[in-house]
Amino acid sequence: MIAAENLHVTFNPGTPLERKALRGINVTLHDGEFVTVIGSNGAGKSTLLGAIAGDVTPQKGVIRVGADDVTREKPSARAKRVARVFQDPLAGSCADLSIEENLALAAARGSRRGFGLALQASRRAKFRDRVAELGLGLENRMGDRMGLLSGGQRQALSLVMATLAEAKVLLLDEHTAALDPGMAEFVANLTEKLVKQHGLTTLMVTHSMRQALDHGTRTVMLHEGQVVLDIAGDRRHTMKVDDLVEMFRKVRGGAELDDDALRIG
Numbered sequence: 691m692i693a694a695e696n697l698h699v700t701f702n703p704g705t706p707l708e709r710k711a712l713r714g715i716n717v718t719l720h721d722g723e724f725v726t727v728i729g730s731n732g733a734g735k736s737t738l739l740g741a742i743a744g745d746v747t748p749q750k751g752v753i754r755v756g757a758d759d760v761t762r763e764k765p766s767a768r769a770k771r772v773a774r775v776f777q778d779p780l781a782g783s784c785a786d787l788s789i790e791e792n793l794a795l796a797a798a799r800g801s802r803r804g805f806g807l808a809l810q811a812s813r814r815a816k817f818r819d820r821v822a823e824l825g826l827g828l829e830n831r832m833g834d835r836m837g838l839l840s841g842g843q844r845q846a847l848s849l850v851m852a853t854l855a856e857a858k859v860l861l862l863d864e865h866t867a868a869l870d871p872g873m874a875e876f877v878a879n880l881t882e883k884l885v886k887q888h889g890l891t892t893l894m895v896t897h898s899m900r901q902a903l904d905h906g907t908r909t910v911m912l913h914e915g916q917v918v919l920d921i922a923g924d925r926r927h928t929m930k931v932d933d934l935v936e937m938f939r940k941v942r943g944g945a946e947l948d949d950d951a952l953r954i955g
């Protein structure tokens with residue numbers, strides 16, 4: 691379970707650059723729930739993920755992971771509970787280490803077992819099997835430097851890495867946005883599969899209305915630091931992209947969809 695309760699985040703408070711990024715957000719995800727998050731530029735999507743991951747400290751409110759209040763827990767301590775994949779394929783892995791070494795680091799995250807142990811023969815076989823399941827042929831390149839891979843290959847491996855440690859919470863910050871359409875679809879489908887397989891509680895920020903409705907079981911829309919729409923079940927199931935666009939227009943007082951944070955496709 692993840693819960694954000696009455697979460698307030700203000701950047702540069704009391705200065706001319708003050709910006710209220712989150713204004714009392716309440717959102718709870720049950721174990722294994724997969725929620726997509728959409729919203730206009732500056733709506734607070736990344737800030738919400740940052741607060742859950744511990745990179746951003748809220749001025750007010752509480753973040754719970756499972757039964758624990760983690761609001762003041764450091765990001766390094768939270769890393770064992772929360773895995774994150776970013777928009778930039780270079781952000782989640784180390785370019786100078788091999789695929790295998792990156793996986794070993796991910797598996798050792800938040801664990802007392804060391805990196806060395808993670809590279810034992812039995813673990814190496816497990817890593818290879820997990821990479822083979824991607825169907826990208828990367829199991830034959832386990833010794834290759836991560837930096838040699840394409841953005842899509844790195845994002846696919848970042849997802850595998852996110853499932854190797856004991857973290858049960860997965861935060862995805864537009865993790866398909868920098869990929870070509872084919873690879874974006876591959877990574878989105880892989881996300882769906884891994885989330886189900888590992889029972890991960892997942893928040894996925896996306897710019898694509900289509901992706902927001904096609905993946906997961908619930909969609910939340912943020913606007914100016916607040917949740918303005920939260921749909922699931924039959925209502926979401928029967929919703930078309932056009933309906934979502936219309937709702938977005940209403941939220942913005944009828945303004946046209948000229949926001950590069952939201953793509954209809």
Ligand SMILES: Nc1ncnc2c1ncn2[C@@H]1O[C@H](COP(=O)(O)OP(=O)(O)OP(=O)(O)O)[C@@H](O)[C@H]1O
Nearest residue numbers: 701709711729730731732733734735736737738951
């Ligand atoms: N570190 C920071 N310092 C100052 N202001 C910030 C910081 N991070 C975010 N902001 C501001 O807070 C608001 C919310 O930003 P956030 O990145 O959470 O929005 P977002 O919904 O993810 O937007 P986008 O879709 O454009 O990435 C924005 O006005 C942004 O400029």
